Amino acid sequence: MEKMTLSEQEIINAICYFHAKFKQVKPTDVEVELMYDDAAGYTAEAYVNGQMEFYNTVNFITAIRLYIEEVVNRDAISARIMLELHEDEGIIAKIEW
Numbered sequence: 739m740e741k742m743t744l745s746e747q748e749i750i751n752a753i754c755y756f757h758a759k760f761k762q763v764k765p766t767d768v769e770v771e772l773m774y775d776d777a778a779g780y781t782a783e784a785y786v787n788g789q790m791e792f793y794n795t796v797n798f799i800t801a802i803r804l805y806i807e808e809v810v811n812r813d814a815i816s817a818r819i820m821l822e823l824h825e826d827e828g829i830i831a832k833i834e835w
Contacts, residue, residue: 740835742810744802746772746828752805753793757784759804772829780821780829795821802831 744752754768761768769785782793793801799819807814818834 742833744805744831744833746830748805749798749802749829749831752809753782753784753798753801755809756801756804757786757791761786763787774823774829780823802833806833 750770750772751765753770753772754765757768757770758765763786767786771783771785773781773783775781779795780798781795782798784791784793798821802819803814803817806812806817813835816835820832820834822830822832824830
């Protein structure tokens with residue numbers, strides 16, 4: 739079984755890429771803030787031109803899948819993605835195929 743880990747910055751990049759693709763802007767135009775809450779789980783806020791969109795855990799995973807498929811050039815459908823919160827590393831994604 740092959741494994742890879744996305745750092746917090748790579749997750750931010752994934753959400754920027756996803757958000758930019760659907761808002762038809764450049765990924766560098768998107769600002770993202772990642773969050774974790776025991777009740778809500780993993781969430782993010784993406785900002786473009788002063789407008790904020792909320793990402794729940796499902797959207798979060800969807801953005802990572804698109805990033806895996808189009809940027810990392812791997813099969814995103816068969817990837818098992820597990821989000822983890824670490825004190826030192828922040829939010830990371832462990833991926834297995």
